[in-house]
Amino acid sequence: MSAKATRIAALTRLAIGLAQGIALFLLQKADESKAWPATAPMLYAPLLVCALTVPLIPLSALSAMRRTALLGWSAVAAALVAILAIHAAWVGATPDRLGAGPLSPPLFIAVAALLFIAHHLIQPAEAAGKPVAPYADYFDLVGTNAVRLFLSLAFTGAFWLLLFLAGALFKLIGVEAIQKLIGETAFAFPATGLMFAAAVHMAVQLTEARAGLVRGVRTVGLVLLAWLLPLMVTIAGGFLATLPFTGLAPLWSTKAAASLLLSAAAALIVLINAAYQDGLEPPNAILRWAARAASLLLIPIVILTAYALWLRIHQYGLTPDRVMATTYLIVATGFTVGYTLAALRSATWMKPLERTNLVMAAVSVLLLIALFTPIADPARLSVASQVKRLESGKVSAEKFDFQFLRFDSGRYGRLALERLRVSRDPEIARLAAKADAANEKAATPANTGPDFAHMAVYPAGKTLPASFRQQDWSLHGADSTCTYTRMRCSALVIDIDGDGTDEVLLASGATFDVFKLSADGWRRVAQASGVCPGADIDAALEAGQVTMSEPTARRDILVGGQRLSVVPAGEGCRAPPPPLRDGLVKLP
Template sequence: MDAAEAKQTRTAAVARLAIGLVQGIVLFLLHRADDAKTWPATAPLLFGPLLVCALTVPLIPLAGLSAMRRAPLLVWTAAAATLAAILAIHAAWTGQQPGAVGAGALSPAVFPAVAALLFIAHHLVQPAEAVGKPVAPYADYFDLAWTHGAQLALSLAFTGVFWLLLALGGALFKLIGIDAIQKLISEAAFFMPATCVMFAVAVQLTDVRAGLVRGVRGVALTLLAWLLPLMTLIAAGFLASLPFTGLAPLWKTKAATALLLSAAAHLIVLVNAAYQDGTEPGHAVLRWSARIAGLLLIPITLLAAYALHLRIDQYGLTPERVYAGAFVIISAGYAIGYGVAALRPGAWMKALEPTNLVMALAAVLLLIGLFTPVGDPARLSVNSQVQRLNAGKIAPDRFDYAFLRFDAGRYGREALDRLKTNPRAEIARRAADTAAQKEKTFAPAKRGPDFANMKVYPVGKALPDSFKAQDWTADSSDSSCTFAGMQCAALVVDVDGDGVDEVLLAGGAGFDVFKAGEHGWRRVAQAASTCPGVDIDAALKAGAARLDAPTPRRDLLIGDQRLPLVPAGEGCANTAPKGAGVWLPTDIRPTPRPR
């Protein structure tokens, strides 16, 4: 290292330490104001941007000091601080709770969102600034983003080990009656500046040893790349199984969108680990796995989008579904680009490069939209739910007024105020009652199904009143269909031939059989298919569900498939529902034939 390089290294080290120290002091002062509920914590529109900027913006000069020229770095840092402040001001303006001060006035989601936005944006800005062009070579983006990712992970690990050593030292000294170290490290005045300074030290050390960081990155990418064939096999096997199992089991998980988007995200990351900067073709196994994975992203994303559409169509928007919609948009962009890359002849997966850059920019724009009034999840959700209420799609007594009052910020509270003057008296009364509440109350958990929206078969049948009126919180059958909000289809039919109908609730590829007795309705049997591909919902709609003809044992027929009736708990000790008696296979008898 020559004299000029040594001087530059010392300058960067001093600057990084200064940034870390200033960041730690500012965070401590903000923490003290928040803890004491004094200014500026009492001014959320000021405290919010100060806190968000203090936590996130210093990462930009810490990362760019050794690579960007001073003037562009200062301009970009100022622009990033302005953007972070705007998002934080909106988060504070909407306000989680009326009258909240300090960090409590901000939505927790704004912190990781701003951090992710600045990380993505910085890795679009720095490579372009380095080459003096709007768009840099793809290899520069890849190298910087993955190197900084490894650097961030190592710096966080270094800071964590630093605190482990301090904690160990404090414990050792306490053994001999000296507790000053433990008291010191528990003080916020020490904890916050020390953490920020040590993180800055770690960034400087990893920046000086950039070759070692790239070595760690290379090992991590190699390991991740060879997980791609496994993930591709899992995704292909899952999609290949769907024609045999149908989509009903997937929808019944109530988490289909999240699981599918998680699978898509894993495929995207692993494909990039295999492709890297595209300068060297990988192993043939990795190349084919990447092509197949690129194509598999399309049906996985379509399934995620369809699952989300079904939930929104049935229940309207919620903040979680708005966020999921943003992830679906990102996944769709990657799916299209990677699908084209997989099919295009020539250099393998070359179209992946512009896809990654376009989707990085799209992610930045989406994050800005989600944390400004343009696409604020709370605003969109409030509008959707209130529209459903006014349109009569949801009954006034089933509407979640508490969501508007406590979980939707300013948009929800303003909507609740409007509902207080609604021409429908019940809506106005319930809105006024909820608006007067000081704290959110939680109704006791109910396990009862959603009887109002439950479909009952055969057509013309209805659920027995005693079945709907039963207190399902006391049910111990472990049937998934008795949990709160479940809408399992119901088949009402006399199974045991005693002249009284039983209720069969369809869950997955089978039924839970409930029978009325001395102790109310209890699950007494199950009917499950042992063959793949049974579509219970379609069979019920088509009227193809029926009982077998009188035989020594009557089973349930779904189309051309037989679902044997098996008593609940058969083969396991003490698993029969308490008070239900024992319903043996020989007790499932048809009505005697007339002689």
């Protein structure tokens, strides 16, 4: 690039950065003062999101794309971003929420990801003059722009650190003008935009002049990352090999199986690409075989993820989190199919992986557009699923989460709530009207029930009664630590009052909450606690060292060397009684 072209590029980037900073300042002041255009969410939202994200396209590609192509792509990107922002504002807007309120962080993250992926599909193709450029061009541009972005953010951060240091130094001698200046948004926004644009220009010049150095550093980093692939293959392989012996129950009991499995799949995909890089030179034989093995391990992991997700959706319907997880699963499935074919059918070093990466990049862009438009909005799909479950009788009106419709699903939920208010079912109509009239979300009951999945039951051979597990703990779990915090507690099933029916004791440390079956469920009727500090209650329970004192005026529980006094609920603390004579039989 000639010196003149370089100066023009520099001035253009600085002008874009300054204009972006001024635009963001004006939008921020409008939102702060509740003035136009902040009073019109459908206008404010696209202006804000476009001003924040779209200028990054000409900043990065100013010297790399033809002017007409760059202007056309920037216009398309602005239109696309505006559509997503308008939809977000429409879904979240309420009469008392104006300005940036309806816009959530996921929208900005999604827009940034969408533009990043789409830009790196478009720029290499435009430079090559054909729809699909050589794969090495895509790989090189992504790595180079990642370095440029890091350098630009670091430079901008260093700029602000120096300003804060200058303000603190001058304040020491009584000059506060600098601190006041950097605290003004009229300075902060334009200065940040200008310095970031300057940093981008310098990063572009540096990476073009030292392209070989940048590629070398990138290659070293990826090679080091790639050598984690054999370890990840060992971990994933060991996990899958252990499942037949442990069964799926421990995995399902985590209630996070799908997210953990998707994380494992993502790690394998990233490490496979770290080993493959641009595909021009095959890596070490160990990495080649590890990449092929990792591609095959993706199959059972994705199948397990799909099964786990299907179970949750079948049992409880869609939620926004499950819609997002389904989207990730679609992407993971696409990579799995492509990588498996590359591992099994390719005579060369997994060459079909390149086509898979490009296709899934385009699919990811389409999925992001769908998720943040009415096509597949997680709130819309979740509301439709949950309301269908309610109206079909799969979930009763008493157990249905009307608060989700009122507060957590935007306009879609509020529209559904309005329809449910005139339901033919009087209970649904009553609860819908009650939720619709609420001004704030009610607190979720704290006592959500014991953690049965990880609960050890003593003595050996005893099991918890089914009625104890299945009762409504939001009604009958009051005053028990185990039911409020879902901490891991032990359970002791034993008859402590001599009536021939076992009670259930939940142990939290050296204290037991005693539950007894009554006409209205299992109720906490007493507490058993000891006075000896440092007693290892869990070890004594595991060893079966549990007995009852002789039936006298009161029976105490003997656990190991510890005597636990049983105090009826509401009686309060009292001094432990004199030791009673132990003529006892140890429980099996």
